[in-house]
Amino acid sequence: MGGKTTISVGSDGVAIITIINPPVNSLSFDVLSNLKESFDEAIQRDDVKAIVVTGAKGKFSGGFDINAFGGSQDGKAMTGLTSKPGYVSIDILSDTVEAARKPSVAAIDGLALGGGLEVAMACHARIATSTAQLGLPELQLGIIPGFGGTQRLPRLVGLAKALEMMLTSKPIRGEEAHNLGLVDAIVSGNELVDIARQWALDILARRKPWVSSLYRTDKIEPLGEAREILNFARAQARRQAPNMQHPQVCIDVIETGIVSGPRVGLMKEYEEFQVLLKSDISKSLIHVFFAQRGTTKVPGVTDRGLKPRQIKKVAILGGGLMGSGIATALVLNGYQVILKEVNQKFLDAGLGRVKANLTSSVKKGKLTQEMFEKTIARLKGALDYESFKDVDMVIEAVIENVSLKQQIFSDLEKYCSPNCILASNTSTIDLNLIGEKTKSHDRIIGAHFFSPAHVMPLLEIVRTSKTSPQTIVDLLDVGKKIRKTPVVVGNCTGFAVNRMFFPYTQAALLLVERGADIYKIDRAITKFGMPMGPFRLCDLVGFGVAVATGSQFVLNFPERTYKSMLIPLMQEDKRAGETTRKGFYVYDDKRKASPDPEIKKYIDKAREFSGVSVDPKLAKLSDKDIIEMVFFPVVNEACRVYAEGIAVKAADLDIAGVMGMGFPTYRGGIMFWGDLVGSKYINGRLNEWSKMYGDFFKPCDYLAQRAALGAPLSAPLDQSKSRL
Numbered sequence: 059m060g061g062k063t064t065i066s067v068g069s070d071g072v073a074i075i076t077i078i079n080p081p082v083n084s085l086s087f088d089v090l091s092n093l094k095e096s097f098d099e100a101i102q103r104d105d106v107k108a109i110v111v112t113g114a115k116g117k118f119s120g121g122f123d124i125n126a127f128g129g130s131q132d133g134k135a136m137t138g139l140t141s142k143p144g145y146v147s148i149d150i151l152s153d154t155v156e157a158a159r160k161p162s163v164a165a166i167d168g169l170a171l172g173g174g175l176e177v178a179m180a181c182h183a184r185i186a187t188s189t190a191q192l193g194l195p196e197l198q199l200g201i202i203p204g205f206g207g208t209q210r211l212p213r214l215v216g217l218a219k220a221l222e223m224m225l226t227s228k229p230i231r232g233e234e235a236h237n238l239g240l241v242d243a244i245v246s247g248n249e250l251v252d253i254a255r256q257w258a259l260d261i262l263a264r265r266k267p268w269v270s271s272l273y274r275t276d277k278i279e280p281l282g283e284a285r286e287i288l289n290f291a292r293a294q295a296r297r298q299a300p301n302m303q304h305p306q307v308c309i310d311v312i313e314t315g316i317v318s319g320p321r322v323g324l325m326k327e328y329e330e331f332q333v334l335l336k337s338d339i340s341k342s343l344i345h346v347f348f349a350q351r352g353t354t355k356v357p358g359v360t361d362r363g364l365k366p367r368q369i370k371k372v373a374i375l376g377g378g379l380m381g382s383g384i385a386t387a388l389v390l391n392g393y394q395v396i397l398k399e400v401n402q403k404f405l406d407a408g409l410g411r412v413k414a415n416l417t418s419s420v421k422k423g424k425l426t427q428e429m430f431e432k433t434i435a436r437l438k439g440a441l442d443y444e445s446f447k448d449v450d451m452v453i454e455a456v457i458e459n460v461s462l463k464q465q466i467f468s469d470l471e472k473y474c475s476p477n478c479i480l481a482s483n484t485s486t487i488d489l490n491l492i493g494e495k496t497k498s499h500d501r502i503i504g505a506h507f508f509s510p511a512h513v514m515p516l517l518e519i520v521r522t523s524k525t526s527p528q529t530i531v532d533l534l535d536v537g538k539k540i541r542k543t544p545v546v547v548g549n550c551t552g553f554a555v556n557r558m559f560f561p562y563t564q565a566a567l568l569l570v571e572r573g574a575d576i577y578k579i580d581r582a583i584t585k586f587g588m589p590m591g592p593f594r595l596c597d598l599v600g601f602g603v604a605v606a607t608g609s610q611f612v613l614n615f616p617e618r619t620y621k622s623m624l625i626p627l628m629q630e631d632k633r634a635g636e637t638t639r640k641g642f643y644v645y646d647d648k649r650k651a652s653p654d655p656e657i658k659k660y661i662d663k664a665r666e667f668s669g670v671s672v673d674p675k676l677a678k679l680s681d682k683d684i685i686e687m688v689f690f691p692v693v694n695e696a697c698r699v700y701a702e703g704i705a706v707k708a709a710d711l712d713i714a715g716v717m718g719m720g721f722p723t724y725r726g727g728i729m730f731w732g733d734l735v736g737s738k739y740i741n742g743r744l745n746e747w748s749k750m751y752g753d754f755f756k757p758c759d760y761l762a763q764r765a766a767l768g769a770p771l772s773a774p775l776d777q778s779k780s781r782l
């Protein structure tokens with residue numbers, strides 16, 4: 059597993075124990091067992107009077123090595139080093155580090171997260187830099203702190219703050235940690251270790267306090283008050299994370315320590331940690347952690363040693379909602395932007411939208427007035443291509459019209475430099491078609507943002523078979539700089555996100571026409587964890603967009619598109635979603651959605667058109683049935699997308715769904731979730747429904763084959779079949 063600690067003893071009698079495990083000095087089992095050995099050595103050696111623990115290269119530690127969870131999740135207890143329960147938290151950190159007869163000080167720069175902070179809290183004092191980040195982010199991985207954090211943090215910073223830090227998983231900076239008492243002094247990076255050495259000697263000489271965090275009681279509220287704080291946190295966590303058990307478990311473990319003492323708390327923490335580690339939620343969240351970091355590793359592209367070219371100036375065509383959102387994201391992150399529109403009126407509106415986005419950031423306290431001025435100064439408007447000569451990249455974000463886009467791309471070829479990247483924000487149109495009238499196929503690429511573009515975290519990078527690896531590397535770099543998670547996918551109708559999630563609305567429409575209730579479907583889907591159900595989502599994006607996207611799918615995948623007249627019928631009556639204040643829901647002045655009994659009229663009419671009759675079984679679907687009937691077709695389409703080589707890794711589709719559609723992170727993404735449910739079960743159910751309700755549900759060959767083999771859906775593909 060790698061990693062180690064080193065020990066060096068100075069003439070002052072202070073042993074410096076350094077954690078070394080790049081890139082973040084994570085605590086692998088090797089590091090932990092070395093840490094114990096280094097401590098044992100320091101305690102035994104007569105020439106050592108005191109101890110400083112630090113991390114190599116300016117990072118204390120990013121916490122337990124998350125890679126090592128893999129084995130433990132399959133059944134082995136996460137003792138790793140020995141089968142003794144609680145070995146790390148009790149034997150190493152409490153009985154070796156904290157109970158040592160020599161004082162230890164943690165010298166913290168960079169990161170002290172999770173297990174890293176837990177090691178630091180077992181020391182007798184902590185010295186940090188002001189920029190250091192300290193936190194217990196374990197809950198975002200579906201687990202709880204497992205090396206004593208649930209017991210020591212409340213004793214150092216008080217119950218309310220400790221709960222906040224654990225439940226939000228957000229780290230705090232050194233300065234705040236100092237104010238809270240988590241850190242004893244703030245110093246600069248270059249004097250960190252020297253001051254920590256002196257501090258350790260001062261503790262030994264009793265000039266500074268020798269504190270065992272586990273036994274402090276002064277920051278913990280009296281029992282009655284503590285229980286009130288814990289109950290308040292329980293209720294809040296239940297509201298914010300209704301499908302998750304681990305925040306409740308974390309609160310229970312903290313309470314055990316307060317009621318029965320910290321040693322009992324440590325043991326309970328260990329036991330609960332082992333249980334949570336094997337939960338589907340933790341497996342899913344850990345999968346997403348690595349999957350998200352894996353999207354920038356594209357075989358054949360990022361492994362060629364190509365360096366991203368410097369992109370300074372970007373032109374955006376179209377100042378509508380998308381164009382202005384993209385411009386906002388770019389200017390906010392240091393890019394010079396030219397926003398081009400067809401006339402002054404549209405240009406003013408586009409520039410106004412960017413300004414409004416930035417003003418809203420100022421109002422929310424995310425941007426200072428000074429930064430606002432600097433940011434807006436990076437934005438220029440244009441009505442022609444004259445200023446495009448020196449732009450490094452163009453992003454076209456005009457309406458979805460093929461001939462208009464073709465004209466734009468051939469103009470761009472004339473006006474831009476031959477190295478300029480030509481990107482399109484199209485969400486459905488084939489990029490080969492867009493670039494048909496040019497000779498620049500190697501620099502044409504899709505940069506598909508999600509609305510609102512300055513907020514949504516995903517950037518779908520679409521490459522054709524002719525897009526050059528350099529162009530992809532360049533756009534990946536821009537994506538990183540504007541803080542998006544990029545996912546590189548191949549060229550097809552709807553690309554990855556829209557294509558995978560098209561059946562989401564389709565299934566819902568099919569169910570409603572055959573008797574299911576609109577609002578019950580939306581409720582079941584939001585309970586499952588989606589930010590909104592398919593009908594509420596249609597209202598939000600607007601029926602115009604829904605119909606335009608739908609027609610692309612009817613055209614390209616007619617055999618499996620469910621053709622419903624429900625939306626067009628409502629559109630005829632000027633019900634077109636939230637903007638018209640009427641769609642599947644009605645909206646009041648505060649945009650609050652309420653069910654509308656009038657919908658029945660449209661459903662009846664749509665049934666007449668499609669000639670389907672109500673199936674009484676569908677009128678009585680359970681939540682579980684609704685979830686399966688809506689999401690199994692999504693899994694099915696994701697399998698097609700994967701089998702066609704549109705994505706290089708199944709995990710990329712997981713991230714695309716989580717970040718592009720709001721599929722719950724704690725379910726790991728659509729393919730991962732499909733594997734948790736099981737390919738055999740999904741295939742069986744889809745087969746059943748396709749016999750009853752048609753080819754919309756028919757499992758694709760890939761899914762059927764995986765089910766027959768009993769194999770996971772996300773197993774690596776035979777790369778020879780990849781389209782990329």
Ligand SMILES: C[C@H](O)CC(=O)SCCNC(=O)CCNC(=O)[C@H](O)C(C)(C)COP(=O)(O)OP(=O)(O)OC[C@H]1O[C@@H](n2cnc3c(N)ncnc32)[C@H](O)[C@@H]1OP(=O)(O)O
Pocket residue numbers: 081082084120121122123124125169171172173174176195196199202203204205207348351352
């Ligand atoms: C028992 C204990 O209580 C349990 C624990 O300690 S659980 C672990 C708690 N720690 C965490 O959750 C921290 C997770 N890590 C992070 O949040 C971020 O990686 C970070 C803030 C440390 C650094 O962020 P950033 O600089 O953007 O770099 P980032 O790309 O995320 O990570 C760099 C590399 O380190 C790896 N890494 C980061 N933290 C890691 C960890 N704890 N274990 C293993 N690998 C880790 C990443 O996978 C990535 O690897 P890659 O280069 O091969 O893709």
